[in-house]
Amino acid sequence: MRSSTKTAKTEKRPRGRPRAYEPETALRQAAEAFWKTGYSGTSLDDISAATGMNRPSLRAAFGDKHDIYVKALNDYWERKFELMHKAFASGGSLAETLMKVYDAALSIYFSGDDQVLGCFVVGTAITEAPGDPQIQKLAADGFRKLDADFEARFKLARSAGELNADADPKALALLASATMHSLAVRARSGSSKTELRKLAQKAVSVMCE
Template sequence: MVQNSETTESKRRGRPRAYDPQAALLRAMDAFWKKGYSGTSLDDLSAATGMNRPSLYAAFGDKRSLYLKALAHYWQVALDTMRADLADGGPLADSLMRAYEGALSIYFSGEDEARGCFVVGTAVTEAVEDAEIRDSLMRGFLSFDADFKSRFQAAREKGELKGDADPAVLATLATAVMHTIAIRARSGAARADLREFARKAIGVLCG
C-alpha cells in the first residue's frame, strides 16, 4: 500500500521515529471509533496516539486522510476475520455463529464502553457528504454479502439448505443481522442478549 522502504530498511537516515506508525493508526482509530469523525479533534488524535500534530501530519496526512486510512484498515481486519470464521469447517450454523462471535468481539473491544462497529458507528454518518466514504461503504457491505453468499451456496450444495433457499437473500439477511447487532451494541444492548439473538436468527436463516 505504501512504500515498503520503512518496513524493510531498518537503518533510516535522520532522527528515529518515537512511535510505531501502525500502533498509532490503531489508537487514532480508537479515537474516531468513540466520537465519530466530526466529533474527533486533532487534539483528541494527538492525545490518543501520543504524537504531536506535525508528526501526525507527516505520518498520515490531514485528518480526513487519517480517517480514511483507519477505515481501510478496519475493513481489512473485519473482512479477513469474517472470511476466516466462515471458512473453517463444520456445519453452516457453526460458521455463521463463529462470524457473529467474531463481530461481537470487535464490537465490545472498547475499554469501558461498547462501541459497536467502526463502520456503522462512524462512517455511515459521513456517507451523505463524502462520496469516497460512501463508495467505501457500498463496496464493503457488498463484500460482506458476497462472502456470506458463497458460504450459503456451499451449504446448499451440501444439502444443508432447502433447495428453494436463495443464497443471495439469505446472505443479505446475514449481513442485516450483523448490522443490527452493530447498531444495538453501540446503543447499549448487552453482549449476551445480542449473542442469543444471533443464535436464534441463525436458526431462522438455516430454517
C-alpha cells in the first residue's frame, strides 16, 4: 500500500492529531458565509458554524477574520478567472465567446444553494474597499485583468475582420467589463438568471454591431 507520491490519503501522516476538515473546502465554506452577509456582517461564529471548525482551529489554519477574508477573495478571483479563461479560449465567434464568458460568470453568480449572491467582489469587497487598501487593490487588480482580457479578444476580432477596422478595442472592452459589473450588481438585487442572460445577449449584440 505504500503508494509514495501524490496527495493520497495514505501519504504518511504528519505526526499529531489529524485535521478534521480539509483546508480547501473549509475556506470555500467560509467564503460562502462572507458572500451571504458581507465582511462586516459575518462574525467568526458564523464562519465557525459554516465550516464546522471552532474558532481556535480557524485561527490556527487561516489567521484572523481579515486573513480569512483575503484568502477567500484571492481564491474567488482564481476560480472565476479559471472559468472565464476557459470561455475565452474555447474558440468560436466573438459574440459566441463573449456569451460564454458571461454564462461562466452567471454560473458563479447564481451558484448559491438557497440565495442568489451575485459576485463576491462586487457584493462584499467593494463595500470594504474605501477603508481597506489591501482589499481595494485586490478588487481593482481583478477588474483591470478582466479589462485586459476583453481588450485582447476585441483586438483579435478586429485583426480577424470580425470587427470594423475603426472599432476601438479599448472602448469595447470597457463596455464588456461594464456589462459584467452590471450582471454582478443586478444578480444581487434580485434579477433572474434568464433576465440577465437576455441582458448579456443584448449587450453582446450591440458590441458586435
